Structure formats: C-alpha cells, structure tokens
Amino acid sequence: MFIEIEPSSEIPIYTQLVNQLIELIAKGELQPNDTLPSVRSLAADLGVNMHTVNKAYHELERKRIIRIIPKSGAVVSEITTPTDEQLATITHALKTVLAESTVYGMNKDEVLSIALTIMSDYKEG
Amino acid sequence: MFIEIEPSSEIPIYTQLVNQLIELIAKGELQPNDTLPSVRSLAADLGVNMHTVNKAYHELERKRIIRIIPKSGAVVSEITTPTDEQLATITHALKTVLAESTVYGMNKDEVLSIALTIMSDYKEG
Amino acid sequence: MFIEIEPSSEIPIYTQLVNQLIELIAKGELQPNDTLPSVRSLAADLGVNMHTVNKAYHELERKRIIRIIPKSGAVVSEITTPTDEQLATITHALKTVLAESTVYGMNKDEVLSIALTIMSDYKEG
Amino acid sequence: MFIEIEPSSEIPIYTQLVNQLIELIAKGELQPNDTLPSVRSLAADLGVNMHTVNKAYHELERKRIIRIIPKSGAVVSEITTPTDEQLATITHALKTVLAESTVYGMNKDEVLSIALTIMSDYKEG
DNA sequence: GTGGTCTAGACCACG
DNA sequence: GTGGTCTAGACCACC
Numbered sequence A, B, C, D: 001m002f003i004e005i006e007p008s009s010e011i012p013i014y015t016q017l018v019n020q021l022i023e024l025i026a027k028g029e030l031q032p033n034d035t036l037p038s039v040r041s042l043a044a045d046l047g048v049n050m051h052t053v054n055k056a057y058h059e060l061e062r063k064r065i066i067r068i069i070p071k072s073g074a075v076v077s078e079i080t081t082p083t084d085e086q087l088a089t090i091t092h093a094l095k096t097v098l099a100e101s102t103v104y105g106m107n108k109d110e111v112l113s114i115a116l117t118i119m120s121d122y123k124e125g
Numbered sequence E: 001g002t003g004g005t006c007t008a009g010a011c012c013a014c015g
Numbered sequence F: 001g002t003g004g005t006c007t008a009g010a011c012c013a014c015c
Helices: A013-026 A039-046 A050-062 A084-103 A110-119 B013-026 B039-046 B050-062 B082-102 B108-120 C014-026 C039-046 C050-062 C084-103 C109-120 D013-026 D041-048 D052-060 D086-103 D108-122
Strands: A066-069 A075-078 B066-069 B074-075 C066-067 C073-076 D066-069 D072-078
Touching: A013 A050, A013 B082, A013 C084, A039 A050, A050 A066, A050 C084, A050 D072, A075 A084, A084 B013, A110 B074, A110 B082, B050 B066, B050 B074, B050 D108, B082 C050, B082 D066, C014 C050, C039 C050, C050 C066, C050 C073, C050 D052, C066 D066, C073 D066, C084 D086, C109 D086, C109 D108, D013 D052, D052 D072
Parallel strands: none
Antiparallel strands: A066 A075, B066 B074, C066 C073, D066 D072
C-alpha cells in the first residue's frame, strides 16, 4: 500500500491522505471490508501525526467511504449506488476541472481521452 | 455576469471567485481580450473584501488565464494550447474526482455522460 | 430475547447492551426475579467479549436494575419507586433530548405523541 | 450566556458543551443568526482547550444546528422542520430514557409531567 | 482576529 | 492495542 505525502504541498496532509486512500480503493488495492491500518501505525509509517491520520479517516467516514469501528479499526465500505449528495459533489468537482481544461485550450476529445486512461486503472468495466 | 459567493462554504471565497470566473470564460461569457471588472467594483458587487478579489485575480494570472496590467485592469488571455504544467494540473484533478466517483459506485458511462453534459455548455466543438 | 448489537456505532457495545436490556425489562419481556443469561452464554450469542457483557451487567447493578449474585447469576430487581438519584438521571436525560428536539423544530405535541407511542409498548397503565 | 463545565464528569467536555449550547438555543437565549463566541474566546472563558470547543462546534454543525463560516465565526441556523435523520435520533434517544424511567418505577403521567415542565422553558407554545 | 492545520505527548475507555 | 479525548503550543490562510 503505497502512499506518498508531500509535506510542503499547499494541500493539507489529511486531504492528500484522503485522496490517495480513495485512489487505492478505486484501483482495487483496497477492497470493501478490508481493514485500514490503525491510525497509529499509518502515522508512524508516513511520519505524520496520529491526529492527522485520524482526521483523514473521519473525513472518509463522513463521505461514507469507510466505517470506523471504535476501538477496533476502520474498514472499507461496500460500494453501492451514489447518494444525491455524492452525485452533486462529483458534478460540482467535474464542472470546475472541465472549465479549467477548456480555458487551457484542451479540446473535449483530449480531455475525454485522459479521463478514459485514468479510469482504465480503476475498478469496473 | 452572474457570480454567486457562498460565504459559509468550506471553499475559500477567493477560490470560489477563481472557479466561477474560469467557468464564465469557458462558457464564453467572458471572451479573450475582454476586460474584467475592477477589483473595487467587483468587491463591492459581491460584498466581499477588496483583498479577496485581488487575490483571486492574481491566482488567475498565475494560472496564465488573465493578464493584469497595472493601473489599467485585467484582461482575459487568448486561449492557446496547454502548457505541460496545465496538463499536469488537469490530469491530477481528474484523477482525484474520477477516483471518488468510482468509489461512490458510479460507472464510467455515467461519469462520461455527466462530463459531456457539462462540456456542452463550454466553448469549442 | 432479541438483542441487536451495532459494532460500528459510536455508542459503546456495553452501553448498547445496557439500554437494550432495560428496554426488555420495560416491555415486560424480562420480569422481576427473572434470571439473566450467564455472562458467557450471552457473550457467545452476541459474538462479543465476555468482559463487555460483564461490564454491562455491573452497570445495570449500579443502576439498581438487577442484582448480581456471585457464582449464581443475575436477576431482575423488583420495580419500586424511583430514588432521588434515579429521578435526577431521568430529568437530566430528558432535558437534553427535549432541548435537541426543540432545536430541530419539533413542536411539543409532536414530541409528546412520539413519547406516548413509545411508552405504549412499556409496562403499566 | 452561562455555561458550566464539569471537567471530572464521565461525559466528555465537548459533549457537555454541545448539550448546553443546544439548551441555550432551545431556551431562546441564543437565537437563529446569532453569532457564537469564537472558539478561542469561549475556550478561554471556560478554561478548556481551543480544540475542545472547536470539536463541539463541529459536532453542532454536523447536527445542522449551527453553521461554521471559516475565518469568520459560527452562527445559529434557522429552525425549520426536522429531517428524517433528526427524527430518528430523537426517537431513539426517547426510547432509551423512557425505558429507563419505566424500569425505575415512574409512571407515565409522572414522566409526562416532568417533560412538560422542562419544555415550558423552551421555545414555542 | 478568525478558524484551519499540524505537532507532540498524555491518559482513558474499550474490547 | 485500539480509537477517543484533552491539552499546549505553533504557524498559516483568510478576511
């Protein structure tokens, strides 16, 4: 399970963690019902504070991507169908990135091609 | 030129401004060589601090989307071809949002369909 | 005797146990002088740790709801009249939940109606 | 605005804070759109850590009782109609406390009378 | 000045 | 051993 943290990035460490854990799940390297490392051990591995990992885990729980079982650990949730809130989140994020790509002069096929390449690493046909 | 600021959002106001101005350019409501409103007038319109608008403009300049001409104003740049840095930015952002959509259980066609709908509002065929 | 444990709940398992056993007594499914299952058998039934059940039983004893007879078992106490401490506990708990219901915009009749429905499942006229 | 913290209580300080702030809102001492004290000033007033107050505020936001406006402050939300989740929360909490009151030998009228007394301090007829 | 983030280190409740 | 809670103190982004 490779996670790379960029401490000097403008993106908060806990957000980097959230994003990379989501990618690991999307790639299938973390499967539903898999147990995540304990906050302490992951913090030690990455050289960050326990609370930072803890915050990332709680953010993933808020997004309903993992479930935290107190005193026991955190497990990856089953993937079901997106909630309205999740759909809205994705749509909003896509709007922002697609607008930026347009302004950068990328044409639609180019963007779709990049998207397809990325998604080919992710789960499901 | 409709810009809507959500003060209670977790996203900083200046970032909201950046994103919405990019969308306006993507939609063609702001064209290359158009002049943006002055920092003062836009701040007054939106009821936000002048420094906040100023920061947004400088962020857009850093992204090479507008040019700030001191004492004169800010104008929308020509759209050319993306720099490597811009490509990397878009690719990275797409990775994050597409991973999240996968984890939410959205299938690829569904995501692409949303992307196409969004892009149909944006410039270029 | 149906007891349902939610391991991923934020509420400690032993507290869930305490609450559900109290509900069973309130509903009359456990009567005064009935014997509770042994710590070992209940733990096995629920798939939880023996210490967890033990802690729940001792919490119920502290509340004077059951009596633990060493080497013999635990029996449901007679229901008498509330002690001052018990009255204070209930009053404090009611304050908290009724304040929350008010803040959520529920009106008093609505709350009382829910309370009556719940109490209709419980013992005594 | 009187808030009393019991540091030695078994109830976490941040939970005590949450409950007391909810009571203040229910009593109308804090009105919708009122601004809460800053996390730092309230922490100083109560002699607790800033992060503890911060956690309480975020818990209230999760319950949709206040809105946190980053870098600006926290304001009490408008009271509308309860969501399904809020209704379920209240119902579940009522079940627990009413079962306990039954087991303590309190009869229904007695409990309702206490509830009415409490609610007479709270907003709305 | 405000909340956001991060660190370091501690004790406790739980299982 | 695990997460939960709390403290203390620091720097930063935002407004």
